[in-house]
Amino acid sequence: MKRPDFTRTLIAPSVLAADFANVGAECRAAAEAGADWLHLDVMDGHFVDNISFGSGICEAVDKVTDLPSDVHLMITRPDHYLARFLPFASNITIHVEADCNVGATLARIREAGCGAGISLRPGTSFRLIEPYLDQIDLVLIMTVEPGFGGQAFMPEMLQKIQAAAAARSERELAYHIEVDGGIYAEQARICIEAGANIIVSGTGVFGQPDRRTAIAALRGGEG
Ligand code: DX5
Ligand code: ZN
Numbered sequence: 001m002k003r004p005d006f007t008r009t010l011i012a013p014s015v016l017a018a019d020f021a022n023v024g025a026e027c028r029a030a031a032e033a034g035a036d037w038l039h040l041d042v043m044d045g046h047f048v049d050n051i052s053f054g055s056g057i058c059e060a061v062d063k064v065t066d067l068p069s070d071v072h073l074m075i076t077r078p079d080h081y082l083a084r085f086l087p088f089a090s091n092i093t094i095h096v097e098a099d100c101n102v103g104a105t106l107a108r109i110r111e112a113g114c115g116a117g118i119s120l121r122p123g124t125s126f127r128l129i130e131p132y133l134d135q136i137d138l139v140l141i142m143t144v145e146p147g148f149g150g151q152a153f154m155p156e157m158l159q160k161i162q163a164a165a166a167a168r169s170e171r172e173l174a175y176h177i178e179v180d181g182g183i184y185a186e187q188a189r190i191c192i193e194a195g196a197n198i199i200v201s202g203t204g205v206f207g208q209p210d211r212r213t214a215i216a217a218l219r220g221g222e223g
Contacts, residue, residue, distance in 0.1 A: 003174050004137075009188075010036035010198045011215050012070050012178070015061060016052055017149045017202030023057065024064045026206060031065040033211035034219075038067050039180070039200045041149075042085070044075035047098065048147035055084040062088040070200075072119065072180070073098075074146045079105045086112045093117030093140045093178075096129050106135050117178070121146060122154055126163045136175050139164045141196070144181030149202040153182030158194045165195030185217035192220065 013035050018026035027038055040058050045051040062069045068090030075081060078092075079100035085092055092109050096102055096118055109116035117138035118129050122145055129139065141160045144151040157179075164177045178198035179191045188199045199218050208214040 004176065006168075006174075006176060006197050008197060009192055009219050010176075011205075011218050012037035012039040012198055012200045013205035013211075013215070014039040014041055014149065014180070014200050014202030015057075015206075016041040017206035019206070023061060027061050027064050027067075029211055030205060030215075031067050033205075034215045035067060035205070037070040037090070037198070038065065039070045039072060039202075040089075041202075042071060042073050042075060043147065046076045047095065048074045050147045055081075055088065058085055058088040070178075070198075072117075072140065072200075079108075082108060086114055089114055091115035091117050091138055093119050093138060095119050095121070095146075096132070097121060097124060103132060103135065106132060110135070110137075119146075119180075120160075122157060126160050130167065133167055133171065133173055133175065138176040138178055138198070140178045140180055140200075142181055143179050143183065143187070143191070146181075150207075151182050153187045155190075158190060161191055161194040161196050183218070185220075188218045189220060 013030045043050045043052040071089040071092045076099045078094040106116045115137035118136050119140035143153050143157045176198050177196045179196045180200035183201045184204045205214050
């Protein structure tokens with residue numbers, strides 16, 4: 001299998017920060033402004049203290065651009081709802097803290113031909129995801145407490161990015177390292193330096209008047 005290029009930075013705007021009355025136009029604008037993936041934050045009001053949207057919005061977003069849909073399930077039972085999201089996702093990320101058989105659920109994601117990701121809350125030790133690193137395509141390091149956009153980046157999470165990069169090279173594994181929460185150009189820069197290659201940003205893209213400049217800045221460019 002060809003090893004993905006983990007040195008290329010990909011920008012994944014989070015639709016959570018888009019104008020929900022104009023989601024299609026917002027996603028098309030993000031694609032035209034240079035986004036690589038679209039990140040979809042699904043919240044069930046149980047796993048996190050917020051309800052965002054479900055598979056209907058994922059289906060609609062998946063249709064409006066050619067960009068891969070990067071679905072982040074912040075839900076208690078990803079195993080139960082998985083089949084509803086699979087047709088509209090290029091990657092599906094579940095949380096290690098979810099109430100399900102994590103290994104079996106990751107295996108089902110891959111068997112369906114979708115990229116499998118694992119994520120962890122800021123308070124969860126990196127050691128908890130170590131057993132799954134050989135069966136995933138992506139590690140999503142939360143850099144805020146999951147549940148809401150617009151929170152402040154937690155610099156302590158840089159250690160987890162480094163741990164994910166170290167485990168990948170020591171064990172000769174192959175997964176992207178994605179970061180999510182409170183990320184603008186400066187935070188993106190330090191995350192990339194620590195080993196991340198996929199940058200999720202909600203407010204840092206959809207909350208900005210000029211999305212092209214915002215995406216270029218996240219990538220480390222001038223705009
Ligand atoms: C938080 C979500 C994030 C969030 C990022 O639970 O997983 O994707 O939308 O939003 P910003 O970039 O605004 O922190
Ligand atoms: Zn997310």
